[in-house]
Amino acid sequence: MSKYTRVRGTQDFLPERAELLHFINESAVSFFENYGYRLIITPTFENSELFKRSVGESTDIIQKEMYEFKDKGGRDLALRPEGTASVVRAYIENNLGELPKPVKLIYVSQMFRYERPQAGRYREFWQIGAEAIGSPDPALDAEVIELCLNFLNSLAVKDLKLIINSMGCRNCRPGYIKVLKKFLSEKEALFCKTCSQRIEQNPLRVFDCKQKECQKVLSEAPKISDYICEEDKEHFEKVKIYLKTLNVEFVIDPHLVRGFDYYTRTAFEITLSSLGSQDAIAGGGRYDYLIKDYGGPDEPAIGFAFGTERIMLAFENQNITVFTEPEPDVFVAWVEEAQKSDALRISAMLREKHLRVSMAFDSRKLKSQLKLADKLNANTALIVGEEEIKSGKYTFKDLESAKQEKLTIEEVVNKFKDNK
């Protein structure tokens, strides 16, 4: 083996998987177009500060996982760990607020996080994300959630579970956090180590703990739904009603807390238990203050992202295959080296007529060339020998029926006219 190997947590997408990735990405763009989304492409790296502001200084993503570096001009840069910050930055910088609201954008790109790799978790990974900016309407929340779920359904991904919650806004969440903190502090002794650390730093995250003892205590914890303000409550109620209108099944999970600081109000997550411990296939929510925080207009927004490799994993687990290897229409074989240039020329002629053509290279006997044609699953073979060159009629062999006839190039092309 060469000393050069993949960097940990990165992947080579070999043709089959590369085509699957491409297929999912392309499908998403056209599917989302039906909902009014347009593609946006932003840079792979940004100023580190951009992400620190949005994702939150205290989060693991910023503290431990971001790929940060200085460029030769001394700029502090970071490979993007998520997509929303860049889209919002681009929205403000290019005055996209001038467009009719909500402005709907989709992105399809790699993200980078320095995490311990696992199935469905890579250091460079793909996300398909969508952002709808400029409307607080709960109907938009419902449309976005339905889009997210419906896209996965369109790909025939099964056994999905949608969980939703409202995280409150800046007016009511602090009050809830206070109450929660008080409750947690009183029971601190009952929690595991990580949980008791979180009580001070980020009490909402205690809900993420999977330890049974912690969950037991948490079942008695104050629920955010009892503390969110009237406006948020009303908003969330409407989201639920609209989701029902759309026949979207959901589970309300009062413990669902998204990992980024910028989320407000509606939060949701789609999970697929067959994926193992990395079971979140999509996640998102509202971020009503982020645009203003970045110095843009005061516009609420909602968005989400898919983990594309996780969609691919679901495909593989369900044995969904999307592609068969492309079969050559014609395999051009030559008898002797002398006819190789004719074979090359004829291949080009056939391709000009939009046929899929492969030919034999290297010193191979006719026999081994046909063997190759068979392996490539070619439908037909065109044999180019001395005789054929002289007469202008080539041996055209149907590789399935093994029948062969002598045809001119034009006649060969006509053979494929019906199916093209």
Next chain:
RNA sequence: GUGGCUGUAGUUCAGGGGCAGAACGCCUGACUGUGGCUCAGGAGGUCGAGGGUUCAAAUCCCUUCAGCCACCCCA
């Protein structure tokens, strides 16, 4: 970042101190210019990498890298 399992041919894997193996795949041949099936032959390995113990290491020990699993985190 923590703990566990795994790493042998292109692939899937056997072998667990004494000659590096199987299946599939790949290449060649079975007389003239014809594939699939069959038969015969062949190529292909620093046993993930580095060090140590031993007369002798794929095998035991240490380190390291990578993959997977759980934690963590999240998509």
